[in-house]
Amino acid sequence: MDDFKILRDMMVDYQLIPRGIKDERVLAAMRKVPRHLFVPDFIRHSAYDDMALPIGDDQTISQPYMVAVMTELLELRGDEKVLEIGTGSGYQTALLAELAREVYTVERISTLADGARRRLTDLGYENVYVIVSDGTKGLEDKAPFDRIIVTAAAPKIPEPLINQLKDGGIIVAPVGERFSQILIKGKKEKGMLIEEYHTPCVFVPLVGEHGWKG
Ligand code: SAH
Numbered sequence: 001m002d003d004f005k006i007l008r009d010m011m012v013d014y015q016l017i018p019r020g021i022k023d024e025r026v027l028a029a030m031r032k033v034p035r036h037l038f039v040p041d042f043i044r045h046s047a048y049d050d051m052a053l054p055i056g057d058d059q060t061i062s063q064p065y066m067v068a069v070m071t072e073l074l075e076l077r078g079d080e081k082v083l084e085i086g087t088g089s090g091y092q093t094a095l096l097a098e099l100a101r102e103v104y105t106v107e108r109i110s111t112l113a114d115g116a117r118r119r120l121t122d123l124g125y126e127n128v129y130v131i132v133s134d135g136t137k138g139l140e141d142k143a144p145f146d147r148i149i150v151t152a153a154a155p156k157i158p159e160p161l162i163n164q165l166k167d168g169g170i171i172v173a174p175v176g177e178r179f180s181q182i183l184i185k186g187k188k189e190k191g192m193l194i195e196e197y198h199t200p201c202v203f204v205p206l207v208g209e210h211g212w213k214g
């Protein structure tokens with residue numbers, strides 16, 4: 001077994017399971033996806049630490065536990081069409097690709113999108129589409145989606161994303177102030193979003209027409 005696999009198992013056994021992550025498919029995917037290939041070389045040794053890490057362009061890859069919580073809240077069973085806003089490194093995208101049928105991921109910074117696309121291709125994911133755009137507007141021509149995950153924070157859930165979610169679908173997004181938010185899980189029922197409030201969190205800002213204005 002290689003050293004990174006050992007670190008990955010330790011991440012799951014010491015950071016995720018004791019804090020209550022239960023979904024076996026999520027745990028298996030996090031034991032599998034090589035997180036160290038999604039962080040810059042100079043911090044590769046920290047890839048499995050219990051923290052967010054810088055990925056360039058002032059952006060971050062989320063802490064493993066936060067990734068696990070968000071992924072578990074999506075309740076993926078394997079046949080969903082998923083929209084992700086905020087590709088970043090592509091790490092969360094890889095997990096979604098493991099757990100769902102098809103993933104559309106939108107990133108506003110093209111250098112990050114290019115890096116993520118290359119990593120996901122190198123790892124052999126064929127059910128992922130990386131798109132450079134303002135994700136606060138969603139992805140109208142591919143809608144509707146079974147699940148939507150937003151990995152950057154906005155003052156509220158962008159309206160276009162709610163419109164592009166299927167009835168019965170789930171959206172997970174951090175919502176709140178610029179430097180502190182709460183993770184929201186919304187389920188769309190009869191056109192209305194029923195919201196549950198989960199863990200406090202800190203995400204980089206979602207910048208765009210229906211997010212922060214820069
Ligand atoms: N999920 C990522 C972490 C993303 S950090 C990972 O696993 O690495 C949040 C990302 O959201 C950043 O890359 C940022 O550039 C992007 N972002 C911010 N506003 C956006 C917008 N309006 N549309 C698309 N992406 C956006």
